[in-house]
Amino acid sequence: MEIRQGFLPFQNRRDFFTPEDFTNEEELMLKTTESFVKNHVQPQMEAIEQHQYSVAARLFKEAGDLGLLGVEVPEEYGGLSLSKKISGLIAEKMGHAGSFSVSFNIHAGVGTLPFIYFGTEKQKHKYLPKLASGRWIGAYALTEPDAGSDALNSKTRAIWDGEKGAWVLNGEKQWITNAHVADVYVVFAKTHHGMTAFIVEKSLPGISVGPEEKKMGIKGSSTATLVLEDVEIPSENVLGKVGNGHRIALNILNMARLKLAFSNIGTAKQALQLAGDYAKERLQFQSPLIEFTMIQEKIADMAIAIYGAESAAYRTADGLDQGMEGTAEVQDVSELIFTFAMECSINKVNCSEVLARVVDEAVQIHGGYGYMQEYEVERLYRDARISRIFEGTNEINRLTISKLFMKHYQNHKHREIENIESNQGQNGKWMQTSEQLLYLALKALTESGVEIEQEQEYSRLLSDMVSDLYVMESAFLRSEKSGQRGRLSMTHKGMTEVLCAERYRKIAEAVKTILSSVEASEKKRKDWFNALKGIEYPEFSGIFEKKRNIAKDVTGWDAAQAI
Numbered sequence: 001m002e003i004r005q006g007f008l009p010f011q012n013r014r015d016f017f018t019p020e021d022f023t024n025e026e027e028l029m030l031k032t033t034e035s036f037v038k039n040h041v042q043p044q045m046e047a048i049e050q051h052q053y054s055v056a057a058r059l060f061k062e063a064g065d066l067g068l069l070g071v072e073v074p075e076e077y078g079g080l081s082l083s084k085k086i087s088g089l090i091a092e093k094m095g096h097a098g099s100f101s102v103s104f105n106i107h108a109g110v111g112t113l114p115f116i117y118f119g120t121e122k123q124k125h126k127y128l129p130k131l132a133s134g135r136w137i138g139a140y141a142l143t144e145p146d147a148g149s150d151a152l153n154s155k156t157r158a159i160w161d162g163e164k165g166a167w168v169l170n171g172e173k174q175w176i177t178n179a180h181v182a183d184v185y186v187v188f189a190k191t192h193h194g195m196t197a198f199i200v201e202k203s204l205p206g207i208s209v210g211p212e213e214k215k216m217g218i219k220g221s222s223t224a225t226l227v228l229e230d231v232e233i234p235s236e237n238v239l240g241k242v243g244n245g246h247r248i249a250l251n252i253l254n255m256a257r258l259k260l261a262f263s264n265i266g267t268a269k270q271a272l273q274l275a276g277d278y279a280k281e282r283l284q285f286q287s288p289l290i291e292f293t294m295i296q297e298k299i300a301d302m303a304i305a306i307y308g309a310e311s312a313a314y315r316t317a318d319g320l321d322q323g324m325e326g327t328a329e330v331q332d333v334s335e336l337i338f339t340f341a342m343e344c345s346i347n348k349v350n351c352s353e354v355l356a357r358v359v360d361e362a363v364q365i366h367g368g369y370g371y372m373q374e375y376e377v378e379r380l381y382r383d384a385r386i387s388r389i390f391e392g393t394n395e396i397n398r399l400t401i402s403k404l405f406m407k408h409y410q411n412h413k414h415r416e417i418e419n420i421e422s423n424q425g426q427n428g429k430w431m432q433t434s435e436q437l438l439y440l441a442l443k444a445l446t447e448s449g450v451e452i453e454q455e456q457e458y459s460r461l462l463s464d465m466v467s468d469l470y471v472m473e474s475a476f477l478r479s480e481k482s483g484q485r486g487r488l489s490m491t492h493k494g495m496t497e498v499l500c501a502e503r504y505r506k507i508a509e510a511v512k513t514i515l516s517s518v519e520a521s522e523k524k525r526k527d528w529f530n531a532l533k534g535i536e537y538p539e540f541s542g543i544f545e546k547k548r549n550i551a552k553d554v555t556g557w558d559a560a561q562a563i
Contacts, residue, residue: 007434009408010470017085017318017479019310020487029086032066033093041097048100048220051212053181056103056222057137060181064134068094074117077128081281084252084317084324087263092310095266098383099220102263106177106221107131109259111138114186114197117333118240119247123199129183139182140256141173141200141226142249143475152246156228158189158196166232167191169198169206172225179209179224186239186248193243198233206231217382226432251337255346256391258320261313264351264387267305268358271380272302275362278556282367289365290557291418293548298361300547301499303554305354307495308503311474313351316343342404345397346467352387352394359384379514401463402452409442427476429538434472436535437511438465444528450516458518461510468503475499492551501540508537 022030041048047055069247072086073079087108094101112131115124130136147153156171169189176185187200200207210225240248276299323336328357362377363370370377388394445458452458479496482488490543515528520546551557 008469009405009412010473012440014477015481016315016474016477017260017321018481019314020478022085022089025161026086026089029067029071029082029367030089030093033068033090034096036063036068037064037097041100044100045098045220048098050276051180051220051222053222056100056181056220056239058098058133060107060137062134063104064132064316068104071108071130073112073128074124077124078132079128083321084258085314085321088313088317089206091259091262092269093270095263095273098379099218101219102218103137103178103181104311104430105256105259105263106140107138110140110256110553111178111182111186112250113186114140114239114252114253114490115199117251117337118197120236122236123239127199130324131142131255133388136183137178137181139176139185139226140179141176141185141187141253142253143176145172145173145174152189152195152249154188154195154208156187156189158191158198158233160191161232164232165237166234167198169200169228169231169233171228175213175223176223176226179226180212180222182222185226187226188245188249189358191242195249196242197239197245197248198238199237200231200233202226204231204233207442215386217379217385220475247334249342251334251431253391254337254341256342257344257397258316258393259315260387261309261344261347261351262317264355264384265310267301267380268306268309268351268355270361271307271355271359271377272299272554274377274380275299275302275365276557278366278369280357280555280557285374288557290551290555293544296548296551297544298365299555302358302361303550304495304499304502304547305357307492308471308475308499309347309354312343312471313347313480315474315477316347319343333344337478342466345400348391349394349397349401349463352384352390352470355384355387365386372518395460399453399456399459399473400465402465403460405462405466406442409446410412415526427479427496431469431473431476431505433506433538434469437507437532438469440528440531440535441465441514444515444518448524450518458514461514465507465510468507472500472503491550494550497540497542498546501543504538 041059044055044059059068067080068090070079071082071083071090073081075081087481091105094104097104112128112165115127115131125514125520131138144148146155154171154467156169156173158167158169171189172211173187183202185200185202187193187198189198203301207225208229210227211505213223215223275457279295281298284292290299320336320340323339325335359377359381363381366375366377369375370381374380392400440460445452445462452462475496479488479492511532515532516525519525519528
């Protein structure tokens, strides 16, 4: 795999996988998932929201029969041994499944992946066939009442009892998804040797589950406290090595962030579809809403944001797939996943915030009806809010992005900025200029001695700039690849142009904020702003017209035919 060697640390192959690359065979999984959601999950939405656990259990078995739960499980343990890209595609389509998508993704992600990556052969043979088939449901128990974002500061304790020949677990795990429906939990506890992961079966004595939490959204996913009272765990149920639980926790969280990103993309696409359909049907002042250019702008902004989000998410999944080819050792897998920690956090933050904007605008386009529970966008709005908190808050993920980026920059800051050569010159200029702006901000932060881990406003701005660049570059290279193959649609071309221009403007504003704050000396500030003036800014025009065309294309609106 070709790794970028410049001051940007993105794992990069120029011809990375894009959604246009799915084969007909791979798209069968898409159609299978769509059919499952439409014909099996959506008719049961009310029962799921009412916590009818038998319905959820049946749906898991049906999903298992279709192979949807075992996509990443190796064939020798009852799975399909498919890629992160296919797993992402399924998570995306499952994003239309409301609360069940949360239960599904927790099971297929953090409930199953720890066994795949860190389990012994005996553990894999015992648990993976059950999890892949849906006969057993998995859960992940990390969060505690007094350790939310500081998830590794666990108060749950595991003490080895030599006489019993078992670990004895005591503690509480809070907000555990699938708590009431799970058959097995991956539980993290402190030992004398450090954080350790344990496989805990629900049938063991001493395990109890608290009442269902009353949540704002995702009401149908089981969320409750897991209580452990003198639970005896045999030594063969230690997952990975004693004291290495933090490695498992952090690496699995990285994978969970990427899976959540794909699910957010799917839900955002659902909201866009609902908004577009409503805008074509709803009449105001004797005209459909879609005829009003402000509504067109909203729909275009939604579509552009989704285009950028899926470009970046599939790029990251492809990088992981490429890296995992031939990687079998646990240590190698851990190191590989860690190299993508920044990208996983970027996708988690970007996709959850794209979803937030998209569902908000979908409600706005529906007007007063969007606030009514009989319209689906009302539920999407409530369900979406948790995504900015799930799998590490977006604030924590922003700190992760900036920390990892600054660490890389300190090691590579003397390397030159890589120029992006392209037959799409205008977008290439946006990329080059954005990189120059980021580089200037990094120099200012470094030379001014700012401790960005303490002054977190800088971390926020830096992480957003890095994220914007990753999304820009992903959309840019996706369009370039399609163009080289003669398959670039005018809609995708327009989306890429607008996305690059608008993300560039965000980066430019962030740099100005950093330069105006980083130095107390007026002279120094003037020096930095003089350097900023030396960067050549690309021109961009016709943004409203491009958005109008994008909105009409993505909704299929033809005013002439509608008359």
